[in-house]
Amino acid sequence: MNDQNQHIQEDQLQAYLDGALESTSMDDLQAHLESCSTCQAQLDRLEAVMTRLEAMPEIDLQRDLSQLVIEQIKKENAISPAITWTLVVEAIAAGAVIGALIPALQAAGWLPRILEIKLSLQAGLNNFLAQLSSTWLVWWAGLKLQISHTLASLLPMKSLSMGIFSPWILVGMTGVLIIAINALLLGRRRLPEHNHHQLQT
Amino acid sequence: MAAARERALIEQVQAGDLDAYGEVIREYQTSVYSVCLRILGNVQEAEDLTQEAFLRAYRNISHYDLARPFGPWMRVLAANLCYNHLKKARLDRVQLDDERGVPDQDHQRGPEILLEVSQEHQELYQKIWQLPENQRVALELRHFQGLSYQEMSEAMGTPLNTVRSHLYRGRRNLAELLEEKEDE
Numbered sequence: 001m002n003d004q005n006q007h008i009q010e011d012q013l014q015a016y017l018d019g020a021l022e023s024t025s026m027d028d029l030q031a032h033l034e035s036c037s038t039c040q041a042q043l044d045r046l047e048a049v050m051t052r053l054e055a056m057p058e059i060d061l062q063r064d065l066s067q068l069v070i071e072q073i074k075k076e077n078a079i080s081p082a083i084t085w086t087l088v089v090e091a092i093a094a095g096a097v098i099g100a101l102i103p104a105l106q107a108a109g110w111l112p113r114i115l116e117i118k119l120s121l122q123a124g125l126n127n128f129l130a131q132l133s134s135t136w137l138v139w140w141a142g143l144k145l146q147i148s149h150t151l152a153s154l155l156p157m158k159s160l161s162m163g164i165f166s167p168w169i170l171v172g173m174t175g176v177l178i179i180a181i182n183a184l185l186l187g188r189r190r191l192p193e194h195n196h197h198q199l200q201t
Numbered sequence: 202m203a204a205a206r207e208r209a210l211i212e213q214v215q216a217g218d219l220d221a222y223g224e225v226i227r228e229y230q231t232s233v234y235s236v237c238l239r240i241l242g243n244v245q246e247a248e249d250l251t252q253e254a255f256l257r258a259y260r261n262i263s264h265y266d267l268a269r270p271f272g273p274w275m276r277v278l279a280a281n282l283c284y285n286h287l288k289k290a291r292l293d294r295v296q297l298d299d300e301r302g303v304p305d306q307d308h309q310r311g312p313e314i315l316l317e318v319s320q321e322h323q324e325l326y327q328k329i330w331q332l333p334e335n336q337r338v339a340l341e342l343r344h345f346q347g348l349s350y351q352e353m354s355e356a357m358g359t360p361l362n363t364v365r366s367h368l369y370r371g372r373r374n375l376a377e378l379l380e381e382k383e384d385e
Binding site: 010011014018020034045048049050052053055056057059060061063064065066067068069070072073076084140 | 211219222223224226227230231232234235238239248254255256259275293322325329340343344350362368369372375376379
C-alpha cells in the first residue's frame with residue numbers, strides 16, 4: 001500500500017474490485033481513495049469495464065445441437081466395423097494356426113502320445129483325429145510341396161525354404177500377422193480422447 | 202431447471218439414458234454456446250466446441266458430483282476446452298508460419314456480425330476478441346462464470362499468479378481498447 005502522496009498501483013485496485021485484498025489493506029485503500037481523485041477515477045474506469053462486460057447479453061444458438069451430440073455418442077457406443085473385422089480376421093488366423101499345428105503335431109508323433117494318457121477317449125478321438133489329420137496332411141503336404149518349389153526357385157538354400165514349416169515359426173509368423181492386422185485396423189479408428197481438463201468433478 | 206429435476210436427469214444420464222441427456226443438452230446448450238462464442242469469436246467453431254464439450258461431459262458423467270450444479274460445471278468445462286483449442290491453434294499457426302517463413306499473424310476473429318445484439322455490444326465483442334486468448338479466457342471465467350482466482354487457476358491449469366496477471370492485463374487492455382474507440 002502506498003502513502004497518501006503516492007497513487008495506488010492498478011493491480012491493487014483490481015484486487016480491491018475482486019474483493020481479494022486483506023481487510024487492513026482494504027481500509028488503507030479506501031482511505032486513500034477518499035482523498036485522491038486520480039485513483040478514484042482509475043477505479044471508476046476499471047469498474048466501468050467490468051460492468052459493461054457483465055451486462056453483455058448471451059447470443060442465441062441458431063440450431064438445436066442435442067441430436068447431433070446424441071448421434072455421436074451412439075456412434076461411439078457402437079462396436080466399430082474395424083473391431084468387427086479385427087475379430088473376424090483373428091478368428092480366421094486362429095483357425096489357420098490350429099489347422100497348421102494338428103498335422104505338425106501328428107507328424108512329430110506328439111498326438112498319439114497325448115492320446116495314450118486318455119485311454120477311455122483314445123479309440124474314438126484317435127480315429128477322429130486320424131481322419132481329420134489325414135485330410136489336412138494331404139492338403140498340407142500338397143501346399144508344402146507347392147511352397148517349397150516356389151521358394152526353392154527364389155532361395156538358394158533348400159534348408160531355408162523348408163525351415164519355414166517349423167510349427168514355432170508358423171505360430172510366430174501368425175502372431176506377427178495378427179499384431180500387424182490389429183495395428184492396421186485399429187490404427188485407423190480414432191479413439192475417444194480422455195478429458196484432461198483440470199476441473200474437479 | 203429445478204435442482205431436483207436436474208439431479209434426477211443427471212442420474213438417468215449416468216445410468217445410460219440418452220433421451221435424458223438430450224434434455225440436459227437442450228437446457229444448457231445456449232449458455233455453453235455463449236461461453237464458446239465469447240472465447241472463440243467464430244460461430245462455426247463455437248458450435249463445434251459446444252458439441253465437443255457435451256461429448257466430453259458425457260464421457261465423464263460417471264465421475265460427475267451430483268451435489269454440484271451442472272450448468273456452471275459444464276460452462277467451465279467448455280471454457281477450458283476452448284482455451285486448449287485456441288492454444289493448439291496458435292501453436293499450429295506459428296509452426297505453419299515458421300515453415301512458410303512468414304511472421305505469425307493474429308487471425309481475425311469475429312467476422313460474422315452478431316446481428317441480434319446491439320451496436321454497443323457488438324463493439325464490445327469485437328474488442329474482447331482482439332485480446333490474447335489467455336486474457337479472454339480469464340475474463341470469461343471471472344466475470345461470466347464467477348470463479349475465484351484459485352478456481353480459475355485450476356480450470357486453466359495455470360499457476361494462480363499467472364492467471365491473476367492474465368485477468369488484470371485483460372481488463373487493462375480492454376479498457377484501453379474501449380477508450381481508443383471513444384477517442385476516434
